[in-house]
Amino acid sequence: xxxxxxxxxxxxxxxxxxxxxxxxxxxxxxxxxxxxxxxxxxxxxxxxxxxxxxxxxxxxxxxxxxxxxxxxxxxxxxxxxxxxxxxxxxxxxxxxxxxxxxxxxxxxxxxxxxxxxxxxxxxxxxxxxxxxxxxxxxxxxxxxxxxxxxxxxxxxxxxxxxxxxxxxxxxxxxxxxxxxxxxxxxxxxxxxxxxxxxxxxxxxxxxxxxxxxxxxxxxxxxxxxxxxxxxxxxxxxxxxxxxxxxxxxxxxxxxxxxxxxxxxxxxxxxxxxxxxxxxxxxxxxxxxxxxxxxxxxxxxxxxxxxxxxxxxxxxxxxxxxxxxxxxxxxxxxxxxxxxxxxxxxxxxxxxxx
Amino acid sequence: xxxxxxxxxxxxxxxxxxxxxxxxxxxxxxxxxxxxxxxxxxxxxxxxxxxxxxxxxxxxxxxxxxxxxxxxxxxxxxxxxxxxxxxxxxxxxxxxxxxxxxxxxxxxxxxxxxxxxxxxxxxxxxxxxxxxxxxxxxxxxxxxxxxxxxxxxxxxxxxxxxxxxxxxxxxxxxxxxxxxxxxxxxxxxxxxxxxxxxxxxxxxxxxxxxxxxxxxxxxxxxxxxxxxxxxxxxxxxxxxxxxxxxxxxxxxxxxxxxxxxxxxxxxxxxxxxxxxxxxxxxxxxxxxxxxxxxxxxxxxxxxxxxxxxxxxxxxxxxxxxxxxxxxxxxxxxxxxxxxxxxxxxxxxxxxxx
DNA sequence: CTGTTAGCGCATTCAT
DNA sequence: ATGAATGCGCTAACAG
Numbered sequence: 001x002x003x004x005x006x007x008x009x010x011x012x013x014x015x016x017x018x019x020x021x022x023x024x025x026x027x028x029x030x031x032x033x034x035x036x037x038x039x040x041x042x043x044x045x046x047x048x049x050x051x052x053x054x055x056x057x058x059x060x061x062x063x064x065x066x067x068x069x070x071x072x073x074x075x076x077x078x079x080x081x082x083x084x085x086x087x088x089x090x091x092x093x094x095x096x097x098x099x100x101x102x103x104x105x106x107x108x109x110x111x112x113x114x115x116x117x118x119x120x121x122x123x124x125x126x127x128x129x130x131x132x133x134x135x136x137x138x139x140x141x142x143x144x145x146x147x148x149x150x151x152x153x154x155x156x157x158x159x160x161x162x163x164x165x166x167x168x169x170x171x172x173x174x175x176x177x178x179x180x181x182x183x184x185x186x187x188x189x190x191x192x193x194x195x196x197x198x199x200x201x202x203x204x205x206x207x208x209x210x211x212x213x214x215x216x217x218x219x220x221x222x223x224x225x226x227x228x229x230x231x232x233x234x235x236x237x238x239x240x241x242x243x244x245x246x247x248x249x250x251x252x253x254x255x256x257x258x259x260x261x262x263x264x265x266x267x268x269x270x271x272x273x274x275x276x277x278x279x280x281x282x283x284x285x286x287x288x289x290x291x292x293x294x295x296x297x298x299x300x301x302x303x304x305x306x307x308x309x310x311x312x313x314x315x316x317x318x319x320x321x322x323x324x325x326x327x328x329x330x331x332x333x334x335x336x337x338x339x340x341x342x343x344x345x346x347x348x349x350x351x352x353x
Numbered sequence: 354x355x356x357x358x359x360x361x362x363x364x365x366x367x368x369x370x371x372x373x374x375x376x377x378x379x380x381x382x383x384x385x386x387x388x389x390x391x392x393x394x395x396x397x398x399x400x401x402x403x404x405x406x407x408x409x410x411x412x413x414x415x416x417x418x419x420x421x422x423x424x425x426x427x428x429x430x431x432x433x434x435x436x437x438x439x440x441x442x443x444x445x446x447x448x449x450x451x452x453x454x455x456x457x458x459x460x461x462x463x464x465x466x467x468x469x470x471x472x473x474x475x476x477x478x479x480x481x482x483x484x485x486x487x488x489x490x491x492x493x494x495x496x497x498x499x500x501x502x503x504x505x506x507x508x509x510x511x512x513x514x515x516x517x518x519x520x521x522x523x524x525x526x527x528x529x530x531x532x533x534x535x536x537x538x539x540x541x542x543x544x545x546x547x548x549x550x551x552x553x554x555x556x557x558x559x560x561x562x563x564x565x566x567x568x569x570x571x572x573x574x575x576x577x578x579x580x581x582x583x584x585x586x587x588x589x590x591x592x593x594x595x596x597x598x599x600x601x602x603x604x605x606x607x608x609x610x611x612x613x614x615x616x617x618x619x620x621x622x623x624x625x626x627x628x629x630x631x632x633x634x635x636x637x638x639x640x641x642x643x644x645x646x647x648x649x650x651x652x653x654x655x656x657x658x659x660x661x662x663x664x665x666x667x668x669x670x671x672x673x674x675x676x677x678x679x680x681x682x683x684x685x686x687x688x689x690x691x692x693x694x695x696x697x698x699x700x701x702x703x704x705x706x
Numbered sequence: 707c708t709g710t711t712a713g714c715g716c717a718t719t720c721a722t
Numbered sequence: 723a724t725g726a727a728t729g730c731g732c733t734a735a736c737a738g
Contacts, residue, residue, distance in 0.1 A: 051407035052715035103456030123403035405731035
């Protein structure tokens with residue numbers, strides 16, 4: 001039924017080995033022979049059997065990109081950039097040469113699914129792996145991840161972190177690109193303090209996430225440095241990284257602390273929800289309440305949101321190159337990617353009194 | 354080095370075949386034997402060799418989801434929904450049982466990359482495929498796609514379209530879920546006409562895309578039915594489905610036709626750019642110019658955008674179930690998914706005079 | 707219910 | 723530069 005390499009060999013009047021060499025291109029083959037083989041491939045419409053090839057060669061051309069939430073442009077931008085570096089341009093014929101198959105896997109933020117995907121990709125003998133997004137700070141899960149990644153690395157899989165802090169005591173990861181979430185959080189709150197805000201609410205991300213913790217720590221560092229002491233935890237509310245959470249948390253915050261003059265959100269998506277809640281309470285932005293986000297997603301400019309810009313595309317592309325071995329890893333395998341304050345119309349000085 | 358099925362068999366004191374049966378679960382095995390095998394699997398930390406398994410079984414557990422732009426939530430929402438139906442919940446141990454590996458492939462809207470991805474997935478003997486987004490209306494590409502999909506279907510791959518019109522004369526596709534883009538376009542323009550608008554600009558998507566054409570046709574149907582005749586093509590500008598395009602096209606439109614009282618955008622992302630351009634020209638929305646989008650992405654509620662709601666998540670989930678054979682295909686394999694007008698603050702009656 | 711036997715289709719030694 | 727032979731690790735008939 002299905003055309004095999006042997007069929008191609010027969011038609012080209014060469015041995016299967018020669019066809020294999022032509023297809024993989026890693027071996028000298030006479031030009032005339034190569035042409036004959038390629039013609040046979042086209043004539044027969046031959047498509048390589050990936051599993052057979054992977055079995056024999058003990059490696060596959062699959063490259064996995066793990067993301068927390070594929071519906072969130074934060075991840076989509078990074079994943080798309082990585083994929084563009086991995087997938088290669090194609091030859092315009094759809095014939096597919098030595099290209100890698102870059103695929104995105106959506107964990108939904110679930111640690112179990114994260115591990116399951118790693119196992120699935122381990123099964124496929126994935127050539128490389130890019131893990132994006134913050135890590136879960138649960139010691140059992142961390143240990144499981146470290147063990148799993150070590151096995152993958154042993155089997156020859158190149159692993160790169162993107163927007164994720166390095167794994168302690170592990171050389172399984174080729175390179176870790178971490179965003180300066182703490183620095184970004186600090187500079188954002190410094191901006192608000194500089195405007196005169198003293199009662200600042202914080203709509204944080206989910207607990208036990210490195211991203212959540214680092215951004216919050218930056219926020220608190222800035223407060224402490226300015227000698228501003230919040231009312232303990234009452235100015236901070238945690239929730240998932242989505243719009244609804246920002247909305248709910250902000251309503252809660254405004255109820256608990258009617259005197260807040262500014263609200264910092266865990267990210268831009270959450271900030272949109274925060275804005276909606278503020279306006280629904282009849283308050284104006286920024287006259288009555290300032291609102292700020294994080295990430296600088298494309299829609300944030302339209303929302304006029306003051307935020308912290310993260311070079312998501314560049315980071316994703318770099319991660320893709322690192323995964324492909326097209327770029328040298330940074331010294332020590334670790335790079336911190338700077339975050340830049342971006343001021344827009346959603347923040348201003350608080351009203352006097 | 355690496356643990357194989359034979360190692361597990363030896364440790365569990367059974368034959369390799371029995372281990373295979375336990376792992377695949379599609380065959381009766383005594384409970385005690387199964388337990389012994391599973392213990393050996395855990396003891397040895399065995400991970401199935403996917404390529405070997407796929408080679409022997411002539412099928413793989415890979416399911417591909419093709420999207421035009423992974424950074425666009427339009428696709429992210431559908432892909433995430435599909436993936437959640439395909440991937441299964443996992444067993445919480447990360448051990449991975451009979452799960453499918455649902456992966457998202459980003460074509461970037463390029464027809465070449467679309468074909469390349471199909472070839473790559475064909476190589477892997479993908480179990481199923483979900484193609485999202487409109488199709489390119491180029492006869493050469495359409496023919497190539499039809500041929501490629503026919504081969505995939507012959508090889509046993511289940512193919513489902515999601516938000517994509519059915520392929521003519523092809524039974525390769527199990528089911529086609531198409532959005533009612535034409536109906537949505539019509540009802541949206543009817544809304545504007547009902548408000549009193551007569552000079553309506555249209556920022557269309559890229560040429561030769563079914564989505565672009567259908568939405569535009571709906572728009573024109575509404576105009577004709579109302580006896581409104583635009584100035585030929587001068588009220589329509591084409592461009593890619595992104596924010597910058599909406600911005601540029603709208604500036605162009607306002608320059609060419611200063612009298613426009615409303616602008617319809619190809620989708621919500623384009624509409625955001627249109628809004629920015631309108632405001633930059635010193636015009637207010639909706640007092641001076643009404644703006645409308647399409648899709649109802651999550652951020653659209655915050656932008657107060659009048660748009661057409663598409664049930665992206667439900668459609669993606671349904672496509673996932675269809676791809677897995679968990680749901681019966683609609684009659685004739687074709688379903689049209691209704692689009693619903695969603696009126697918000699970005700549209701209003703034009704100023705008199 | 708379980709073991710034995712044969713390949714699946716290709717990459718890679720070795721030869722030549 | 724090319725051909726012949728071997729085995730990658732697993733599943734799917736068959737037996738039993």
